[in-house]
Amino acid sequence: MNIIPQDAPVAVAPGGTGYGLTARIHTLPRPDKALLNLLFGAALLALVLGLAGGLLTALARAGALPLYSDDAYRLLTLHGVSVFFYWLYLIQAALLLALAAAENGRGLALRPAAWAGVALMLAGFAVSEWISATGTPLLYDGSPELAVDDPRSVGVFALGYLLLAAGLTASATSGIATLLQPRRRGETAEFGAVGFALFAWAGFLIVSAIAAANAFLPGLLWSLGAGPFPADHGTEWHILFHNLHYLPLMATVLVWYVLTEHLTGVTSIHGARLSKIIFAAYLVFVPPTSLYHMFLEPTLSEGVRVVGSLLSLFVSVPTLAAFAIIVSSLEASARAHGATGFLGWMRGLPWSNPAMANMGWAAVNMMAGLTFAFVLIQGDLAPMLSDTFFVPGYFHLFAVGVLTQTFLAALMVMLPALNGGSLWRPALLARMPALVTAGLLLFAAAGIAAGTMGVPRRVFDIGYGGMAPTAWPVLMAVVGIGASLFAAALSVSVYGVVRTLLSGRKVAAADLPAVAWRVERSRIGTAPAWTGPASIAALVAVMYVFTIAAFQLIQSLPIVAIGGGHGH
Amino acid sequence: MPDSRHFTTRRGFIAGLGFGAVSLYGAWAAYGAAPLPFGHTPSTESAPESAPDSQAHDHGGSAAGSHDGHPAAATAESFRLDHEAFLRTYGQADGSVDPHAVSHTGGHSHGTANGTHADGSHGGHIAAAEPVTVYLMAQKFAYSPDLLRLKAGQAYRFRMMADDITHGASIQLGMASRIVRLRPNIVSEQTVTFTKPGEYLVYCTVYCGQAHDAMQGRIVVV
Numbered sequence: 001m002n003i004i005p006q007d008a009p010v011a012v013a014p015g016g017t018g019y020g021l022t023a024r025i026h027t028l029p030r031p032d033k034a035l036l037n038l039l040f041g042a043a044l045l046a047l048v049l050g051l052a053g054g055l056l057t058a059l060a061r062a063g064a065l066p067l068y069s070d071d072a073y074r075l076l077t078l079h080g081v082s083v084f085f086y087w088l089y090l091i092q093a094a095l096l097l098a099l100a101a102a103e104n105g106r107g108l109a110l111r112p113a114a115w116a117g118v119a120l121m122l123a124g125f126a127v128s129e130w131i132s133a134t135g136t137p138l139l140y141d142g143s144p145e146l147a148v149d150d151p152r153s154v155g156v157f158a159l160g161y162l163l164l165a166a167g168l169t170a171s172a173t174s175g176i177a178t179l180l181q182p183r184r185r186g187e188t189a190e191f192g193a194v195g196f197a198l199f200a201w202a203g204f205l206i207v208s209a210i211a212a213a214n215a216f217l218p219g220l221l222w223s224l225g226a227g228p229f230p231a232d233h234g235t236e237w238h239i240l241f242h243n244l245h246y247l248p249l250m251a252t253v254l255v256w257y258v259l260t261e262h263l264t265g266v267t268s269i270h271g272a273r274l275s276k277i278i279f280a281a282y283l284v285f286v287p288p289t290s291l292y293h294m295f296l297e298p299t300l301s302e303g304v305r306v307v308g309s310l311l312s313l314f315v316s317v318p319t320l321a322a323f324a325i326i327v328s329s330l331e332a333s334a335r336a337h338g339a340t341g342f343l344g345w346m347r348g349l350p351w352s353n354p355a356m357a358n359m360g361w362a363a364v365n366m367m368a369g370l371t372f373a374f375v376l377i378q379g380d381l382a383p384m385l386s387d388t389f390f391v392p393g394y395f396h397l398f399a400v401g402v403l404t405q406t407f408l409a410a411l412m413v414m415l416p417a418l419n420g421g422s423l424w425r426p427a428l429l430a431r432m433p434a435l436v437t438a439g440l441l442l443f444a445a446a447g448i449a450a451g452t453m454g455v456p457r458r459v460f461d462i463g464y465g466g467m468a469p470t471a472w473p474v475l476m477a478v479v480g481i482g483a484s485l486f487a488a489a490l491s492v493s494v495y496g497v498v499r500t501l502l503s504g505r506k507v508a509a510a511d512l513p514a515v516a517w518r519v520e521r522s523r524i525g526t527a528p529a530w531t532g533p534a535s536i537a538a539l540v541a542v543m544y545v546f547t548i549a550a551f552q553l554i555q556s557l558p559i560v561a562i563g564g565g566h567g568h
Numbered sequence: 569m570p571d572s573r574h575f576t577t578r579r580g581f582i583a584g585l586g587f588g589a590v591s592l593y594g595a596w597a598a599y600g601a602a603p604l605p606f607g608h609t610p611s612t613e614s615a616p617e618s619a620p621d622s623q624a625h626d627h628g629g630s631a632a633g634s635h636d637g638h639p640a641a642a643t644a645e646s647f648r649l650d651h652e653a654f655l656r657t658y659g660q661a662d663g664s665v666d667p668h669a670v671s672h673t674g675g676h677s678h679g680t681a682n683g684t685h686a687d688g689s690h691g692g693h694i695a696a697a698e699p700v701t702v703y704l705m706a707q708k709f710a711y712s713p714d715l716l717r718l719k720a721g722q723a724y725r726f727r728m729m730a731d732d733i734t735h736g737a738s739i740q741l742g743m744a745s746r747i748v749r750l751r752p753n754i755v756s757e758q759t760v761t762f763t764k765p766g767e768y769l770v771y772c773t774v775y776c777g778q779a780h781d782a783m784q785g786r787i788v789v790v
Contacts, residue, residue, distance in 0.1 A: 069778050139775055145733040145752070146777060234734070234751075270579045278586070296749040298756040306603060313590045321586025332577045374592055380601040384744050387736060387773040454738065454745025456773040461781040467769040469740065525573030533576060536588040544595050551599040557741045558764035560723075563757060 021262045022417035024102040032107045033418055036098050037501065039118055040411060040418075042125060043090035044498055047404070049129065050083030051494065055487040058443075060460055062480025063473055072460040073137035080140025081132045081160075083399065086125050088248050089164060089208075091407045093121065093171040095251065096202055098414055099258065100178040103195050109177040117171030124163030131156040139458070141237050144219045144230050155223025158216035165209035165216075172205040193268060193275035197254045200279050204247050211240040234297075242290035246315075249398070250282045252406045253322040256359060259409055260326055263356050264349065265518035269329045269525065278325065281318040289315040295382035302563075305379040312377035316370055323363065324532040331529035333517040343531060350513040354429035358409035358493070361433035365401025365440060367539050369394055372448055374543045375550050383561070384554045389455040389479070393447025400486060401440045405433055408493050415500045424499040426512055432493045439486025446478035452553065644753035647703075647729050654703040655713060664788070665713035667700050667724075699723040699759050704770075704785075706735035706750050708777055711770055711785035718789050723761045729754065736773030739787065742766075747773055762789040 028036075057079050059065040060072050067075065101108045108114050132138075135153035138146050142157045179199050182188045191199060215236035221227030230236075257275070261267050268275050291308025294300050300308075331345055339345035350356045372394035376385050385391070412429065416422050423429065455462055455472050462472050575581050596602035658665045702724050705712040718724060728737055730750040737748040750756055762768070770785035 069781060073775065073780075143734075146775070148733075269577065270582055274579055274583065278583075281586075296747060298749065298751055298754050309596070310593075310602060313593055314587075316589045317586045319586075320588055321583055324582045324585040328577055328582050370589070374589060378596060378601060380599070383747050385747070387738070387747050387749060388745070452744055454740050454747070456736070456738070456771065458775040459771075459773075459781050464769055464771060464784050467740075467767070467784070467786070469742070525577035528574040528576045530576055532582070533585060536585050540588050540591055543589065543592050547592060547595045548599075551595075551601070553744055557744055557746070558762060558766070559739070559741055559746055560761040560763065561746055562759045 021102055021258060022413065024105055025098060025414055025417040026420070028101055028418070029107040031111060032097075032101055035108070035111075035114055035118060036094060036101075036418060039090060039094035039097070039121075040415065041501060042118075042122055043087055043094055044411075044494065044501065046082045046086035046090055046125065047494060048498075050079055050081075050087050051487055051490060053079030053082060055483060058480050058483030058487075061462075062477045062483075064477075064480055067460065069460070070137060073139065073458075074133065076458065077132045077137045077139050078129070081128050084140055084244065085161065085164060086128065088244075088399075088403065089168060089205075090121060090125070092201075092205065092248060092251050093117065093168060095255065095407065095410055096175045096198060096205065097171060097178070098418075099194070099254075100175040100198050100202070103192075103198060104178045104181050106181065107178075108174055109181045110174040113170045113177070114174035117167040117169070117174065120163050120167030120170060122167075124160045124165075124167060127156060127163060128160030131160060141241070142216065142219065142233075143237070144222065144233050148229075151223035154219045158219035158223070161212050161216045162220060165212035168205050168209040168212075172202040172209070175202040175205075191276070193272040193279075194254065194257060196272075196276045197250075197257070197279040200283070201247075201251060201254060204243070204250065204282070208240070208243045208247055211236075211243050215240045238290065238293045242286070242293060245395070245398070246282065246286045248403045249319055250279065252362070252403055253319060254279070255406050255410045256322070256326055256362075259355055259359055259413060260330065262413060263353060263359075263514045264330060264333070265514075265516040266329050266333045267518070268325050269332050269521070270325055275322075275325060278318050278321045281321070285314050285317045289377075292377040292379070292382070295379050296386045309377065309379040313374075315377070316374075319366070320370075320536060323366070324536065327532040327535065328529045330517070331531050332524050332527070333519055335527040335529065336519045336523040337517055342534075346531070348515060348517075350515055352427065352430050353512045353514060354423065354426050354432075354493075354496075355409040355412045355512075357430040357433045358405040358412070361437045362402045362405045362409070365397045365405070365437055367535065368441065368444065369397035369402060370539060371542050371546055372397075372444070375546050378547065378550075381547075381550050381554060384550070384557075385451060387457050388451035389447050389457050389476075390451025391457050393444050393449075393451050393479075396447075396486075397440055397444050400490065401437060404490070405436060405493075408497055411497045412500070415497065419501070419504040421500060421503045423512065424496040424503065429493055429496045432489045435489035436486045436493070439482050439484070439489060441482070443479055443482030443486060446475045446482060450475035450479065452550070644729060644755065647727065647755045648705075648731075650727070651703040651705050651712070651729075654701075659713070660717075662715075663713075664715035664717050665702075666717035667702050668717075668719065699725040701725045701727060704728045704737055705731050706737050706772070706783075707731035708733070709772075709779035709783040711737065711783070714770075714785040716785075716787045718762060718787060720762050720765045720789050723759055726756075726758045726760050728756045728758075733776055734774050735776050735783070736771070738771055738773045740769040740771065745773075749774055762787075765789050 053075055056065060057076050060067045060075070097108060097114060131153060135156065136147040136150045138153060138157050142161065144154045147153045176199060179195055215233065218227055218230035219233065222229050289312045291304060292312045295305055295308065334345035334348055339348055349360070351360065375381060376390065376394065412423050450472060453469060453471060455476065462468050462476065593602055597604050655665060658667050658669060660666055660669065700722060702716060704726060706728070707730070728748065728750055730752045733752055735750050737750055739746045766789055768787040768789065770787060772780055772783035776783065
């Protein structure tokens with residue numbers, strides 16, 4: 001396999017690629033730096049809490065850690081609240097503000113709103129963690145029906161998320177004002193691709209906050225005696241939940257755009273307009289695809305179930321298109337520099353840079369996660385897979401493998417620029433994503449197999465008095481091993497980022513590898529770029545294999561069942 | 569000026585790749601799990617060759633799967649009454665419920681409270697094509713009944729409801745499970761035929777509180 005010639009231009013970050021992301025962050029005003037450091041730190045604290053809770057949960061489910069029922073579900077609540085709400089939302093708010101401020105070049109606009117947002121989100125973080133640790137276990141969706149006799153837990157739990165939602169709104173408002181500032185000053189006529197994506201992302205964060213208020217305000221009012229019992233919480237939650245886990249995916253793609261330019265100098269060879277359309281497509285394709293979360297609902301009609309399945313086929317359109325844009329831009333640029341070999345051009349990427357390694361392995365995790373996501377979204381397979389461990393089995397590939405690794409990659413680039421230090425032990429950090437992925441694949445393989453066999457998603461003791469299949473505890477033990485492996489490797493990455501955040505200027509700045517592949521447009525695209533299409537063709541082929549296997553399995557079961565059923 | 573770019577680096581081709589996963593529709597259609605443009609009605613997840621009843625593959629959009637094609641229209645209160653009558657009529661001395669046997673208390677009925685035929689014949693034949701109605705109530709942290717005795721090859725119309733909060737009433741079937749989610753006071757109906765004898769675990773797959781892990785029942789199929 002050939003690789004890119006050694007005479008290809010090589011640059012060093014920061015600043016060497018010409019884009020100047022790190023240079024712009026480095027020159028942000030001091031109050032903005034303080035705000036971003038606080039927000040990044042809080043996000044990392046949420047990640048640490050969530051990671052610890054997740055590892056203990058996995059060990060308990062593997063039978064290695066005996067826990068009383070309430071303690072176990074309280075731990076699961078802490079894990080979900082910390083990771084799915086506070087890590088993912090705090091880091092999104094932080095990245096939005098950092099990238100918006102860098103895009104502006106003059107720091108944050110509406111700074112008081114940004115500070116108010118941080119204060120509200122941190123207050124929500126404290127409230128949510130406290131009630132999760134001490135109240136009735138409500139899991140991360142805070143279902144009020146689990147605590148009909150304990151309105152205090154329902155109310156305080158809802159208050160935490162409402163504070164988070166209010167903080168998100170304030171932060172996103174500051175982000176939008178920051179992005180609009182250059183246009184209002186007449187410095188630019190229109191958004192670039194990244195500016196447009198940031199603008200759309202900020203808008204979606206506000207939508208997400210509204211969805212959270214819609215889901216949790218009724219619970220707070222009920223707990224105060226000011227409203228009826230929130231009987232529709234399940235439906236409102238589904239709306240929020242769908243938004244909750246696709247919004248970070250859009251943020252991930254945006255970060256890939258930014259980091260690709262920073263690490264290689266390559267921007268989209270297809271023009272800013274296509275990128276803008278793709279980012280706007282999240283608004284078109286994501287909301288109508290939410291029905292698959294509700295396939296088991298007894299009130300969902302068969303017609304809606306079928307339509308929901310069909311719409312779900314489109315859920316990956318923007319993400320796959322963005323992936324194809326990035327990969328084809330990289331490959332075409334590499335080939336314009338003389339790279340040869342079907343996949344050989346990839347060896348020229350700066351893999352020893354931890355940000356590149358995290359981003360590259362995130363793409364691998366995305367492909368694996370998408371494969372199984374598309375088994376789950378088929379309405380006729382939901383009665384075999386929904387509410388089982390299949391769900392956490394596959395979505396950790398996204399939550400950890402894709403989202404968390406990508407956001408950590410962004411931190412590995414931004415934190416040294418923000419504080420003037422350098423990344424802690426980059427050679428070690430560059431090795432971690434492969435280990436994280438290995439652990440995740442083990443976790444996912446065993447978890448998906450366990451879920452397919454019927455292991456429930458949220459049951460700690462799966463013995464059922466000896467009636468459960470003997471394979472269940474074996475598979476869950478493997479889940480525990482996989483979780484331990486990826487948690488250990490991820491902990492090293494998180495530690496490195498935290499050390500970088502805390503060390504600041506005490507460590508001398510050091511350059512990390514990057515390449516400079518940007519070439520003039522006339523030299524782009526004369527050679528074929530097959531990696532993107534081949535990746536997606538392989539993805540579809542694997543999707544076919546697992547979907548057909550699932551259909552074969554469900555048809556082989558000793559039962560014939562008709563109807564999801566509903567009445568009144 | 570003609571575009572000298574290779575087609576793999578052109579904008580339209582790249583945008584089209586985003587729709588790659590939509591091609592999975594082919595697999596879905598092949599298994600009858602997606603509507604086809606030429607009018608094929610999607611089947612359920614049941615195996616065509618093992619279905620005892622032709623209606624199993626032609627639910628025609630009926631969510632309930634009732635043999636008459638109409639969704640169940642019971643209220644929660646009428647469900648509770650029917651459920652009580654079912655237990656009273658078919659309850660056995662060992663605590664199980666057998667819709668094919670007379671109650672140990674001497675009660676006997678040729679139909680359930682809602683008038684659906686649940687043959688109470690004394691060991692006589694039951695027409696396999698006619699579903700027998702059985703009731704299952706889920707509540708913290710048990711099922712009622714928690715032991716059902718059924719027959720292989722016989723279709724059963726499972727009428728189910730959660731009494732207090734959301735529960736699962738999933739059935740473990742060996743290599744996989746049939747996952748069922750029940751919402752409080754919403755009657756769910758599925759027509760189920762076990763094709764092999766065995767003892768099947770019924771378990772809760774929706775977290776419902778402190779003793780959620782212990783919530784289980786059994787279906788014994790002979």
